Amino acid sequence: MKDIIRASVAVIVVSALLLYINSQLGKTSGSTGSDTITVYNWGEYLDPELLNQFTEETGIRVIYETFDSNEAMMTKVEQGGTSYDVAMPSEYMIEKMKEDDLLIPLDHSKIPNLKNIDPYFLDLPFDPGNEYSVPYFWGTVGIAFNPDLLGKDFDFTSWEDLWSPELRQQVILVDSAREVIGMGLNSLGYSLNSTDEAELDAASAKLDELTPNVKAIIGDEIVEMMRRNEAAIALTWSGQALDMMYINESIDFAVPEEGSNLWFDNMIIPKTAANVDGAHQFINFMLDAEVAAQNADWVGYSTPNAAGLELMDPEVTGDERFYPDEEIRERLEVYRNLGPEMTGEYNERFLRFKMGMN
Amino acid sequence: MQNKSTKALYLIPYGAWILLFVVAPIALVVYYSLFDIHGDFTFSNYKAFFSSVYLELTLSSFWYAFLITLFSLLISYPTAYFLTKTKHKQLWLLLIIIPSWINLLLKTYAFIGIFGQYGPINAFFAAIGIGSTQLLFTDFSFIFVSVYIFIPFMILPIFNAIDRLNPALIDASRDLGASPWTTFRRVILPLTMNGVKSGIQVTFIPALSLFMITRLIAGNKVITLGTAIEQQFLVTQNWGMGSTIAVFLILFMFIIMLFTGQKEKGGASVGKTK
Amino acid sequence: MGKQSNAQKLFLALVFIILYAPIFFLIFYSFNSNGTMSSFESFTWEHYAAVFDDTRLIMIVLNTVIVALLSALISTAIGVLGALAIVYLKNRKLRNTLLSLNNVLIVSPDVIIGASFLILFTAVGVRLGFASVLISHIAFSVPIVVLMVLPKLLEMSDSLIDAARDLGASGRDVLTRVIIPYIKPGIFAGFFLALTYSLDDFAVTFFVTGNGFSTLSVEIYSMARAGISLTINALSGLIFIVTIGLVLVYYALNRRNRTPVTGVKK
Numbered sequence: 001m002k003d004i005i006r007a008s009v010a011v012i013v014v015s016a017l018l019l020y021i022n023s024q025l026g027k028t029s030g031s032t033g034s035d036t037i038t039v040y041n042w043g044e045y046l047d048p049e050l051l052n053q054f055t056e057e058t059g060i061r062v063i064y065e066t067f068d069s070n071e072a073m074m075t076k077v078e079q080g081g082t083s084y085d086v087a088m089p090s091e092y093m094i095e096k097m098k099e100d101d102l103l104i105p106l107d108h109s110k111i112p113n114l115k116n117i118d119p120y121f122l123d124l125p126f127d128p129g130n131e132y133s134v135p136y137f138w139g140t141v142g143i144a145f146n147p148d149l150l151g152k153d154f155d156f157t158s159w160e161d162l163w164s165p166e167l168r169q170q171v172i173l174v175d176s177a178r179e180v181i182g183m184g185l186n187s188l189g190y191s192l193n194s195t196d197e198a199e200l201d202a203a204s205a206k207l208d209e210l211t212p213n214v215k216a217i218i219g220d221e222i223v224e225m226m227r228r229n230e231a232a233i234a235l236t237w238s239g240q241a242l243d244m245m246y247i248n249e250s251i252d253f254a255v256p257e258e259g260s261n262l263w264f265d266n267m268i269i270p271k272t273a274a275n276v277d278g279a280h281q282f283i284n285f286m287l288d289a290e291v292a293a294q295n296a297d298w299v300g301y302s303t304p305n306a307a308g309l310e311l312m313d314p315e316v317t318g319d320e321r322f323y324p325d326e327e328i329r330e331r332l333e334v335y336r337n338l339g340p341e342m343t344g345e346y347n348e349r350f351l352r353f354k355m356g357m358n
Numbered sequence: 359m360q361n362k363s364t365k366a367l368y369l370i371p372y373g374a375w376i377l378l379f380v381v382a383p384i385a386l387v388v389y390y391s392l393f394d395i396h397g398d399f400t401f402s403n404y405k406a407f408f409s410s411v412y413l414e415l416t417l418s419s420f421w422y423a424f425l426i427t428l429f430s431l432l433i434s435y436p437t438a439y440f441l442t443k444t445k446h447k448q449l450w451l452l453l454i455i456i457p458s459w460i461n462l463l464l465k466t467y468a469f470i471g472i473f474g475q476y477g478p479i480n481a482f483f484a485a486i487g488i489g490s491t492q493l494l495f496t497d498f499s500f501i502f503v504s505v506y507i508f509i510p511f512m513i514l515p516i517f518n519a520i521d522r523l524n525p526a527l528i529d530a531s532r533d534l535g536a537s538p539w540t541t542f543r544r545v546i547l548p549l550t551m552n553g554v555k556s557g558i559q560v561t562f563i564p565a566l567s568l569f570m571i572t573r574l575i576a577g578n579k580v581i582t583l584g585t586a587i588e589q590q591f592l593v594t595q596n597w598g599m600g601s602t603i604a605v606f607l608i609l610f611m612f613i614i615m616l617f618t619g620q621k622e623k624g625g626a627s628v629g630k631t632k
Numbered sequence: 633m634g635k636q637s638n639a640q641k642l643f644l645a646l647v648f649i650i651l652y653a654p655i656f657f658l659i660f661y662s663f664n665s666n667g668t669m670s671s672f673e674s675f676t677w678e679h680y681a682a683v684f685d686d687t688r689l690i691m692i693v694l695n696t697v698i699v700a701l702l703s704a705l706i707s708t709a710i711g712v713l714g715a716l717a718i719v720y721l722k723n724r725k726l727r728n729t730l731l732s733l734n735n736v737l738i739v740s741p742d743v744i745i746g747a748s749f750l751i752l753f754t755a756v757g758v759r760l761g762f763a764s765v766l767i768s769h770i771a772f773s774v775p776i777v778v779l780m781v782l783p784k785l786l787e788m789s790d791s792l793i794d795a796a797r798d799l800g801a802s803g804r805d806v807l808t809r810v811i812i813p814y815i816k817p818g819i820f821a822g823f824f825l826a827l828t829y830s831l832d833d834f835a836v837t838f839f840v841t842g843n844g845f846s847t848l849s850v851e852i853y854s855m856a857r858a859g860i861s862l863t864i865n866a867l868s869g870l871i872f873i874v875t876i877g878l879v880l881v882y883y884a885l886n887r888r889n890r891t892p893v894t895g896v897k898k
Contacts, residue, residue, distance in 0.1 A: 044859075066846075066854035067838070079750050081753060081842050177593065216495040221574055354578045355415075376733050379749070440636060449880075459828060460658070460872060463834070463853060519783060563735055563739045569741060591747060608740065
């Protein structure tokens with residue numbers, strides 16, 4: 001009994017000590033201002049230095065939290081309990097959150113820097129007139145590949161190339177129903193947002209033929225796999241492809257010409273916001289040309305901020321793989337929210353595709 | 359035995375815990391399982407569960423959980439047994455637990471490296487002339503990593519059971535001419551059965567709903583009920599179907615408990631077998 | 633029991649090598665200047681320096697440890713009481729039902745636990761953050777403690793308790809002098825595995841946290857989209873070394889204090 005009591009006391013003392021250290025650290029790092037906003041973002045998706053700069057300029061302290069999927073983020077916002085003031089969901093999620101009345105309309109008069117955004121990325125079908133959202137980063141879905149490992153020249157101008165019998169057990173797919181089913185649809189020339197049963201059946205059948213080439217279906221680890229030369233080909237987002245290339249220089253990226261997905265992550269103000277004014281200030285701050293450029297440099301994804309682009313290294317902004325010109329962009333499609341039933345259908349098909357692998 | 363009021367005292371915090379964090383969530387899950395995506399009351403989710411996809415998932419979940427438990431036991435029992443004979447056994451036991459305190463996702467990433475094409479195992483294979491082998495995304499690597507996760511949970515209760523065995527019993531059995539195998543089968547194993555049961559429960563039950571490893575290590579070539587639930591909650595956002603699968607998981611667990619439940623009528627009879 | 637044969641030592645050595653292999657793999661690459669967990673380029677301390685530069689990360693680590701320690705302690709207390717309650721139940725059916733209920737949280741995937749706890753907390757009005765995370769960790773660690781303590785309680789013979797009682801021990805004495813010392817290994821096992829549950833948990837914490845409170849697991853998972861940096865490797869290496877150090881010191885101290893006691897017991 002004695003040693004149990006002793007151990008318990010030790011645990012309590014150590015915890016108290018750590019709590020004390022933590023509060024001291026909190027005092028030295030955070031500013032003392034009572035004005036705060038809570039920003040909810042993907043992990044590693046914002047230069048932390050900019051948060052300090054924002055606090056210096058406005059006196060508003062930023063509480064920063066991260067999520068790893070749109071749906072999980074939405075659940076948290078829906079349930080409340082934390083007053084998230086700004087969040088960065090993807091485009092289809094904005095449609096969904098709008099339907100569920102989880103967003104606060106933006107006051108454009110408080111966001112003068114909106115003028116910095118390339119008009120091409122404004123007024124998109126998922127949010128007409130940018131009533132609720134401002135684009136944060138954008139990109140495409142394509143094929144990341146490593147010519148060194150393939151030992152042969154593939155250029156992946158067509159989705160069809162993935163079905164090549166030479167690529168047995170070489171392809172990694174991202175574990176996401178929209179992307180994989182979408183690739184099946186695209187390869188047949190159908191729309192990514194198809195809800196036509198016949199088209200979907202054809203896409204599923206087409207995907208089943210891909211099975212011998214599929215090495216694995218994984219999530220974010222895809223970046224790590226490609227970096228480490230574990231796989232030669234990956235269906236992935238352009239941003240992740242950049243993350244791969246940043247470490248492994250032999251990797252290349254291509255968007256097949258049949259078309260693909262154009263995605264956006266956007267800044268929004270969720271219904272949970274407690275400091276709507278501060279949220280507007282933050283969004284406006286992030287749209288500042290210099291800030292946007294610095295953030296794009298740090299994150300590495302493609303920025304929609306035209307004024308910011310001009311301040312960046314032309315070698316980066318001139319890279320057509322990540323800043324495709326308008327002609328290529330014409331072939332890209334933005335995801336629409338398909339509604340719960342169709343989302344279920346896509347996922348059910350994807351699940352069956354996965355189960356067919358073994 | 360102690361009087362009624364002190365016994366009731368034991369039950370209060372634990373009972374409160376059960377009500378708040380077990381019964382309430384179960385009620386919530388059952389409630390959600392009765393609604394479809396549009397929020398209409400329905401039993402269709404239950405019907406959907408009996409479609410081929412989910413039955414197949416159930417079978418494969420059970421099969422893999424069984425394999426994981428079996429291999430965990432095969433490794434943990436001798437490990438626990440040998441550990442009880444070491445000099446600083448408490449320290450060694452602690453050293454078995456410590457690796458489980460390092461973040462699982464990180465360790466999984468490490469395993470991806472270890473099993474990888476350019477990892478140490480393949481380097482070793484190449485050195486001894488077997489040549490590079492695809493280890494990742496196979497049943498082997500999936501079961502290996504799962505067993506890795508669960509052995510501390512299996513070793514601890516078994517160690518505790520073996521450690522308190524009365525050495526005199528084993529000596530007696532030997533003196534009576536029993537072979538080591540007979541001693542093990544007739545004396546040691548029955549006396550450590552409670553620990554083994556605990557170990558099996560804390561391995562098999564969570565193994566049914568494993569999910570992260572199925573993707574990272576098995577590349578979704580193994581899909582379990584846990585994966586399906588995760589998908590329904592986090593991707594499809596169909597909480598109704600996700601909850602329905604969870605209801606079945608909980609039902610399966612109750613059935614397992616029925617079979618592995620303590621048959622004895624309490625401490626008394628166990629005491630007597632000694 | 634007999635002495636250890638070489639084969640047994642070899643077996644144990646293998647088990648330990650496998651248990652520690654991924655950790656040494658992580659630590660090895662934490663010195664890699666190349667920034668990845670493959671193709672070691674050259675030796676560097678930079679990832680370690682990065683850990684100490686990042687106050688937010690250090691605070692998160694401290695939060696993680698505090699939650700783990702406190703939740704393990706409290707869940708151990710609740711779990712031990714629960715195991716006692718289960719054993720005292722005479723009705724076999726009731727006992728089995730209670731045990732099955734105990735295991736519900738072990739079989740439920742984290743997403744479900746997280747989502748239902750979140751609904752629970754917001755319904756009751758608990759502020760999301762340290763408290764909600766701590767309560768959740770206590771909640772999902774209780775069952776493992778019960779499962780660790782139960783076999784010890786079951787194997788304890790009633791004659792032991794009766795003997796104590798015959799010698800005039802009160803109910804309280806029986807508990808603190810007879811039962812608790814006997815089930816002590818189970819209690820410690822429960823505590824340590826509760827620590828494991830708490831330190832490893834990502835999904836539940838993700839759902840029930842808020843207002844800037846975060847744990848290491850949540851941080852690491854949300855980093856996955858862009859690739860996990862070696863800073864995390866370095867951090868894990870540091871945590872590992874500190875833990876091993878603490879365990880060795882604790883063990884040495886404990887042995888010195890305890891030797892005479894155990895000496896008498898044997």
